[in-house]
Amino acid sequence: MKIAILLATFNRKEKTLTCLRNLQKQRLPEGAVIEVYLTDDASSDGTADAVREQFPDTTVIDGTGSLYWSGGMRSSWKAALSSDADYYLLVNDDTYLESDAILRSLQCINDYLRENDTYAISVGRTKDPVSGEVTYGGYRLYKRKKLKHYLVPNDDKVVECDLGCANIMMVPSQIAAKIGIISDAYTHGFGDYDYTLRAKEAGFKVLIPPGVLGTCVDDHGAKDYKSSDTRLPDRIKYLYSPTGLAYTDYVKFVRRHFPSITYSSIAKIWIKTLFPVVYDRYK
Numbered sequence: 001m002k003i004a005i006l007l008a009t010f011n012r013k014e015k016t017l018t019c020l021r022n023l024q025k026q027r028l029p030e031g032a033v034i035e036v037y038l039t040d041d042a043s044s045d046g047t048a049d050a051v052r053e054q055f056p057d058t059t060v061i062d063g064t065g066s067l068y069w070s071g072g073m074r075s076s077w078k079a080a081l082s083s084d085a086d087y088y089l090l091v092n093d094d095t096y097l098e099s100d101a102i103l104r105s106l107q108c109i110n111d112y113l114r115e116n117d118t119y120a121i122s123v124g125r126t127k128d129p130v131s132g133e134v135t136y137g138g139y140r141l142y143k144r145k146k147l148k149h150y151l152v153p154n155d156d157k158v159v160e161c162d163l164g165c166a167n168i169m170m171v172p173s174q175i176a177a178k179i180g181i182i183s184d185a186y187t188h189g190f191g192d193y194d195y196t197l198r199a200k201e202a203g204f205k206v207l208i209p210p211g212v213l214g215t216c217v218d219d220h221g222a223k224d225y226k227s228s229d230t231r232l233p234d235r236i237k238y239l240y241s242p243t244g245l246a247y248t249d250y251v252k253f254v255r256r257h258f259p260s261i262t263y264s265s266i267a268k269i270w271i272k273t274l275f276p277v278v279y280d281r282y283k
Helices: 013-024 049-054 070-084 101-118 173-179 191-200 232-240 246-258 261-272 277-283
Strands: 002-009 033-041 057-063 087-091 120-123 134-136 136-143 150-153 168-171 205-208
Touching: 002 013, 002 070, 013 033, 013 049, 033 049, 033 070, 049 057, 057 070, 070 087, 070 191, 087 101, 087 173, 101 120, 101 168, 101 205, 120 191, 136 205, 168 173, 168 191, 173 191, 191 205, 191 246, 232 246, 232 261, 246 261, 261 277
Parallel strands: 002 033, 002 087, 033 057, 120 205
Antiparallel strands: 087 168, 120 168, 136 150
């Protein structure tokens, strides 16, 4: 069995090296091997050189400096396709896996396959290393045609979800062969949400193993938009930034998966930007 581990990084050398050290501690099934593919998006902090020196078995792909997360993960995934891996494990470089994370992900997928004859993606939950609160994982939609969603709890059993964060996401090769890799429609965010929704549309399942599979700090902040204390030109800039509201990609995502709310979603994101005080009051 071969597992290709996919990562993307930009100027997070110490976090990336810690993540790779952590991956070396993974307990694997007998006969299983892992191959690591990491795209470094032209980091200026020496990440690529450090990885090549300390982890010579890692395949390092040099990015252009404008790939962001989705582009970087596509780059790593494309490089891994020639490996004929049985599974692709997407991991954020600031996520540190429990030593049995791969084992539990595989068990989740294989148990479901054996019982239901259907392949599934496994989305592992992460927790804050200090507070212990769950930070990322799988989300369930309140309504199928609405984007509003909530983080799914699953302390003691495998549960299904609709959207999955790729902090820890294992994809069987059979699913990748059917739906491809992360869509090139997205620059930074939305690539993992889109992937899990496309997998479900293709007849596969998205599952969350019980408990947590790793640690990761939630660095997105309480608000996903700039307050009125920020100058309007800066709020507009944040609206279009791939690491901000990512307006262009957001509209693509909503049109693709939630077409009935496209215009209301566009109106809402502009109100967030132009009139944040109004949005705070009436959201």
